[in-house]
Amino acid sequence: MPNAVEVAGLRKSYGEKHAVDGLDLHVAHGEVVAILGPNGAGKTTTVEILEGYRSRDAGDVRVLGQDPQSGDRAWRSRLGIVLQTNNDLAEATVGELVHHFARFFPDPRDPDEVIDSVGLREKVTTRARQLSGGQRRRLDVALGIVGRPELLFLDEPTTGFDPQARRSFWDLVEALADGGTTILLTTHYLEEAERLADRVLVVRDGRVVAEGPPASLGGRTARQAVVRWTQDGQPREVRTDTPTQVVVELTGTLGGEVPGLEVLRPTLEDVYLSLIDGGTS
Numbered sequence: 001m002p003n004a005v006e007v008a009g010l011r012k013s014y015g016e017k018h019a020v021d022g023l024d025l026h027v028a029h030g031e032v033v034a035i036l037g038p039n040g041a042g043k044t045t046t047v048e049i050l051e052g053y054r055s056r057d058a059g060d061v062r063v064l065g066q067d068p069q070s071g072d073r074a075w076r077s078r079l080g081i082v083l084q085t086n087n088d089l090a091e092a093t094v095g096e097l098v099h100h101f102a103r104f105f106p107d108p109r110d111p112d113e114v115i116d117s118v119g120l121r122e123k124v125t126t127r128a129r130q131l132s133g134g135q136r137r138r139l140d141v142a143l144g145i146v147g148r149p150e151l152l153f154l155d156e157p158t159t160g161f162d163p164q165a166r167r168s169f170w171d172l173v174e175a176l177a178d179g180g181t182t183i184l185l186t187t188h189y190l191e192e193a194e195r196l197a198d199r200v201l202v203v204r205d206g207r208v209v210a211e212g213p214p215a216s217l218g219g220r221t222a223r224q225a226v227v228r229w230t231q232d233g234q235p236r237e238v239r240t241d242t243p244t245q246v247v248v249e250l251t252g253t254l255g256g257e258v259p260g261l262e263v264l265r266p267t268l269e270d271v272y273l274s275l276i277d278g279g280t281s
């Protein structure tokens with residue numbers, strides 16, 4: 001089966017600004033892919049082109065087998081798009097909105113189950129305009145998933161969420177992914193990408209500068225580890241390609257338990273920051 005998303009050589013400029021500048025991307029069916037990148041890197045522009053909301057200047061784009069520029073209603077009903085709640089709808093309640101949106105789709109999820117899954121049960125009779133920012137975003141997500149999409153786009157889905165809401169949202173995304181939904185998300189939260197994504201793409205200046213599973217992005221697993229411990233009351237540290245060997249030797253030298261032992265690898269954040277600073281490793 002072809003990929004759910006297939007993009008080659010995508011370009012989009014706004015006047016002189018090359019917002020997307022030769023971007024390649026694919027997402028397999030059932031995969032969760034996160035796009036990371038600094039403000040202005042071209043993430044939203046890319047996602048909006050894939051959703052069919054923005055035209056492109058060049059490049060080949062296929063989303064669920066169709067060019068988004070000519071996507072019809074049947075195609076659109078297979079996508080889940082999380083929009084900011086439209087202010088025209090702000091007078092409707094959470095329950096009314098989710099039930100209303102469900103009617104647009106041929107095989108929707110049970111709206112009440114969707115409301116429960118995004119944690120808005122207690123707000124079901126509250127008008128959209130009376131929700132907090134984070135609750136409003138959860139309503140946006142509810143409207144994005146009620147149509148049982150094959151492919152779900154999440155553009156910075158947890159911005160404004162408190163830590164508890166973010167964790168329950170992650171559980172929800174994992175459940176959707178386990179159920180076979182293909183997901184393309186953009187985020188500024190590295191922890192979110194690490195937790196949810198099978199694969200991460202780092203975008204800078206409209207291009208992909210690194211790509212891979214979060215654990216090995218940018219050669220992360222290949223980078224040297226730092227082993228720290230305390231010896232004779234002094235902190236000690238070595239950088240090494242073979243931390244296990246170092247620990248075994250220390251255990252022998254110190255006759256057992258190694259005081260203050262730590263083995264550190266670069267975090268995803270360390271790798272990400274070096275990539276967007278212009279480093280290539």
Ligand SMILES: Nc1ncnc2c1ncn2[C@@H]1O[C@H](COP(=O)(O)OP(=O)(O)OP(=O)(O)O)[C@@H](O)[C@H]1O
Pocket residue numbers: 014017019037038039040041042043044045046
């Ligand atoms: N409608 C527009 N008109 C002109 N320039 C635009 C427009 N939309 C985006 N841009 C510019 O294109 C570039 C890419 O913007 P885009 O919103 O795609 O970035 P992003 O990676 O999603 O950023 P953020 O992380 O801040 O959401 C930016 O320099 C932005 O200023």
